[in-house]
Amino acid sequence: MGHTDPNLTETPVSSVDKHTLIRELSAVLSGESLKHTLEDLKPFECDGLSAYPKIPLLAALPENEAQVIEVMRICHRHQVPIVFRGAGTGLSGGAIPYERGLLLVMSKLKSILNIDPISRIAVVEPGVRNAAISQAAAPHKLYYAPDPSSQIACSIGGNVAENSGGVHCLKYGLTVNNILKLRFVTIEGDVIEIGSEGLDSPGYDLLALITGSEGLLGVVTEVTVKLLPTPEKATVAMAAFDDVEKAGRAVADIIAAGIIPAGLEMMDKKATGAVEQFIGAGYPLDAAAILLCESDGSVEEVEDEISKTTEVLYAAGATEVTVSTDETHRLKLWAGRKSAFPAVGRILPDYFCMDGTIPRKTLPLVLRRIAEMEKTYNLQCANVFHAGDGNLHPLIMFDANDEDQLRRAEQYGAAILELCVEVGGTITGEHGVGLEKINQMCVQFDNEELDVFLEIKRAFDPGSRLNPGKAVPTLNRCAEFGMMHVHRGEEKFPDIPRF
Amino acid sequence: MATSVPSFKEQILRAKADSTTIRIRGGGTKDFYGVSLDGDILDTRLHSGITEYEPTELVLTAKCGTPLREIESALDANNQMLAFEPPYFGEGATFGGCISSGFSGPRRAMQGAARDFVLGILLMNDNGSELQFGGKVMKNVAGFDVSRLICGSFGTLGLILEASVKVLPKPEFETTIVFELNKEQAIERMNDYAAMPIPLSASCFHDGLLSIRLSGSETAVKSGLKKVGGEPTDGSDFWRSIREQTHPFFQSDQKLFRHSVNPKSPVSHKNTLIEWNGSLRWIWSDTTLQEQQDEAIKCNGNAILFRNNDRNDAIQTLTDGLMTLQKKVKNSLDPDGVFGKCRLFTEF
Numbered sequence: 059m060g061h062t063d064p065n066l067t068e069t070p071v072s073s074v075d076k077h078t079l080i081r082e083l084s085a086v087l088s089g090e091s092l093k094h095t096l097e098d099l100k101p102f103e104c105d106g107l108s109a110y111p112k113i114p115l116l117a118a119l120p121e122n123e124a125q126v127i128e129v130m131r132i133c134h135r136h137q138v139p140i141v142f143r144g145a146g147t148g149l150s151g152g153a154i155p156y157e158r159g160l161l162l163v164m165s166k167l168k169s170i171l172n173i174d175p176i177s178r179i180a181v182v183e184p185g186v187r188n189a190a191i192s193q194a195a196a197p198h199k200l201y202y203a204p205d206p207s208s209q210i211a212c213s214i215g216g217n218v219a220e221n222s223g224g225v226h227c228l229k230y231g232l233t234v235n236n237i238l239k240l241r242f243v244t245i246e247g248d249v250i251e252i253g254s255e256g257l258d259s260p261g262y263d264l265l266a267l268i269t270g271s272e273g274l275l276g277v278v279t280e281v282t283v284k285l286l287p288t289p290e291k292a293t294v295a296m297a298a299f300d301d302v303e304k305a306g307r308a309v310a311d312i313i314a315a316g317i318i319p320a321g322l323e324m325m326d327k328k329a330t331g332a333v334e335q336f337i338g339a340g341y342p343l344d345a346a347a348i349l350l351c352e353s354d355g356s357v358e359e360v361e362d363e364i365s366k367t368t369e370v371l372y373a374a375g376a377t378e379v380t381v382s383t384d385e386t387h388r389l390k391l392w393a394g395r396k397s398a399f400p401a402v403g404r405i406l407p408d409y410f411c412m413d414g415t416i417p418r419k420t421l422p423l424v425l426r427r428i429a430e431m432e433k434t435y436n437l438q439c440a441n442v443f444h445a446g447d448g449n450l451h452p453l454i455m456f457d458a459n460d461e462d463q464l465r466r467a468e469q470y471g472a473a474i475l476e477l478c479v480e481v482g483g484t485i486t487g488e489h490g491v492g493l494e495k496i497n498q499m500c501v502q503f504d505n506e507e508l509d510v511f512l513e514i515k516r517a518f519d520p521g522s523r524l525n526p527g528k529a530v531p532t533l534n535r536c537a538e539f540g541m542m543h544v545h546r547g548e549e550k551f552p553d554i555p556r557f
Numbered sequence: 558m559a560t561s562v563p564s565f566k567e568q569i570l571r572a573k574a575d576s577t578t579i580r581i582r583g584g585g586t587k588d589f590y591g592v593s594l595d596g597d598i599l600d601t602r603l604h605s606g607i608t609e610y611e612p613t614e615l616v617l618t619a620k621c622g623t624p625l626r627e628i629e630s631a632l633d634a635n636n637q638m639l640a641f642e643p644p645y646f647g648e649g650a651t652f653g654g655c656i657s658s659g660f661s662g663p664r665r666a667m668q669g670a671a672r673d674f675v676l677g678i679l680l681m682n683d684n685g686s687e688l689q690f691g692g693k694v695m696k697n698v699a700g701f702d703v704s705r706l707i708c709g710s711f712g713t714l715g716l717i718l719e720a721s722v723k724v725l726p727k728p729e730f731e732t733t734i735v736f737e738l739n740k741e742q743a744i745e746r747m748n749d750y751a752a753m754p755i756p757l758s759a760s761c762f763h764d765g766l767l768s769i770r771l772s773g774s775e776t777a778v779k780s781g782l783k784k785v786g787g788e789p790t791d792g793s794d795f796w797r798s799i800r801e802q803t804h805p806f807f808q809s810d811q812k813l814f815r816h817s818v819n820p821k822s823p824v825s826h827k828n829t830l831i832e833w834n835g836s837l838r839w840i841w842s843d844t845t846l847q848e849q850q851d852e853a854i855k856c857n858g859n860a861i862l863f864r865n866n867d868r869n870d871a872i873q874t875l876t877d878g879l880m881t882l883q884k885k886v887k888n889s890l891d892p893d894g895v896f897g898k899c900r901l902f903t904e905f
Binding site for chain 1: 665833
């Protein structure tokens with residue numbers, strides 16, 4: 059977080075005349091698909107990270123791959139920077155436009171091209187919503203496993219760009235573990251098929267390299283995903299704890315008992331309090347923390363696993379365990395977790411949702427330090443946690459209209475991310491680096507490591523024109539950030555938001 | 558032992574200065590694979606040992622030269638496993654070779670491949686620097702996914718000093734059921750089972766027999782058994798022979814091709830063994846790689862010449878576009894070709 063204006067970095071300047079570009083793109087795109095007035099561009103000024111809006115030079119909304127290729131070629135010819143955007147739900151600012159570049163919006167490529175229930179695959183265009191894939195596969199009793207909380211709105215192209223996770227990652231993996239093949243358009247406008255309908259492909263694992271590359275290497279026009287059999291049954295157990303550390307230990311005990319739950323989530327008292335006011339999920343308000351632990355599989359298997367889990371939870375000191383009695387009850391218990399972000403948003407107008415991952419055993423320490431920092435920055439922080447995979451989402455609450463609060467929130471966020479690195483974790487588990495965490499990349503990686511990322515970037519995009527200023531910082535930027543970090547409080551440009 | 562890392566560095570820097578190539582090698586159990594075996598051997602076995610393993614974190618970190626046997630024993634003692642069932646292909650197999658080859662065994666179709674379980678890698682690059690990519694946590698999307706890129710690269714992008722992998726609890730219960738079927742029926746059945754909510758953990762068809770394995774809690778396996786029918790047997794020796802390719806099918810002097818294809822595709826070859834719910838086919842043949850590839854492309858997949866290739870002949874064919882990207886990746890990590898020249902590709 060910090061110094062988050064991509065236009066301030068040493069990124070390329072396009073010398074192309076806007077009118078020339080409009081003329082050439084108009085030959086490829088219909089009028090509706092090319093936006094160039096301030097009024098039309100305004101809706102694209104930010105993604106899920108709303109604090110740093112920017113208006114792009116132009117926005118193109120191609121309707122098919124052929125148009126994507128043409129747009130890429132025209133931009134390549136004129137050396138115009140490109141930022142890609144899917145549904146715009148990303149939380150790290152990866153799709154925030156570049157003022158002197160084109161925003162390539164993929165949302166009109168939204169066809170489900172094929173559902174093959176026998177081979178258990180779906181071939182879809184990038185603008186297809188995550189949840190729509192599972193809906194289309196449902197008649198065949200199949201579904202697409204990764205389920206980011208924004209799954210109703212977010213698109214599969216964005217999921218690939220961010221390597222999105224969800225509440226079921228521990229058992230079913232992230233996007234990278236659930237896709238088979240991509241059609242990928244390079245900066246030059248060439249289409250390359252990566253992966254196949256088999257489970258692997260010869261050569262280096264480009265599928266893994268491109269997944270999670272945050273629009274820095276090219277753009278995806280088609281995604282082939284794996285479909286899994288829908289479990290017969292799912293049941294969730296909710297456990298209340300009078301102490302956060304006990305809840306943390308219960309997570310380790312569940313794993314030690316040989317159970318890999320389909321979902322394993324933790325919420326602290328601030329988060330459950332916010333949720334109860336918001337939707338009334340039935341969470342105990344006196345608990346210091348609650349765990350939600352889901353089992354899925356065959357009917358017998360789920361019953362067996364839930365009874366084992368319940369035993370472990372009580373042995374770990376749970377004060378109360380509630381097991382969902384039917385599907386409505388299960389969904390109600392989950393509804394609280396899924397509405398945690400908007401619920402927190404009702405307490406104060408703005409919040410930053412952080413996304414660090416830590417070794418699970420460090421959870422008590424990390425939660426204690428986060429609580430101490432509330433005093434340091436004089437702000438409140440609620441915690442929701444993908445406890446099974448150690449992915450922490452502290453929600454820092456503030457009012458962005460108060461500049462001092464915004465600055466303190468940014469500093470608080472940065473301090474949390476750096477704490478995650480300090481305990482052996484990472485600055486982002488599933489939301490991506492984007493613009494938000496670009497400076498913390500300098501904390502997590504040294505110059506030689508960053509240089510490997512930059513070499514890979516140069517191999518695909520030598521002029522650094524794809525999503526400039528995002529995800530991978532330049533070494534100069536890190537040097538500058540390092541200086542700032544040492545001399546915090548003596549910043550050179552006090553008007554620039556820094557964390 | 559403590560001196561192994563500096564000696565690796567010295568050897569890498571010397572090779573770079575002399576414009577020679579280094580062949581990274583553990584137990585040499587995967588020497589059969591690849592285009593060329595050029596280069597002076599860098600023996601990873603000097604750098605051995607599990608550095609970190611906490612069962613409740615589900616993460617194990619070990620040095621490259623650690624015997625794979627040692628890792629599986631440590632996991633076994635805690636009722637855990639490498640869920641991708643890596644093949645050893647010989648007693649000397651090391652952890653580094655396991656990650657570097659990226660090979661996976663029978664459980665792969667349902668649980669994932671080696672690359673799906675790699676969490677982080679400590680890499681020594683062509684400057685002898687130690688670089689950490691990924692980490693020891695379950696989810697990490699900071700920076701490009703270099704650790705997965707290294708998995709399966711056969712020592713051609715750098716030296717894996719250490720790797721961290723996700724481990725899983727061992728299934729409480731396991732059973733195998735064998736059905737007599739022809740090839741077409743078997744392919745259909747494999748796909749059917751893979752689409753059912755049963756704890757399927759492996760499938761294999763050869764010579765009129767389809768074997769499937771169910772793994773999980775006792776209740777899960779029993780409820781799965783009810784759905785598929787048949788007589789449960791102990792298939793552990795059979796699955797080991799498939800994983801290690803010691804099954805009689807794998808004994809031949811012909812070229813062994815590996816087709817990774819859409820799982821419902823038909824198979825015309827007589828001499829074949831099918832795994833991974835239909836998506837992996839092993840084929841003995843004297844035909845050319847190109848002919849095999851043409852066939853695999855019809856099944857929306859690809860072919861690799863896996864065993865008994867003439868050294869220096871290609872083991873895979875790629876489209877021009879893909880080949881360009883592969884070269885770019887190689888150049889970005891190892892521009893001078895210090896590591897494993899022509900192990901994977903005839904050109905570099």
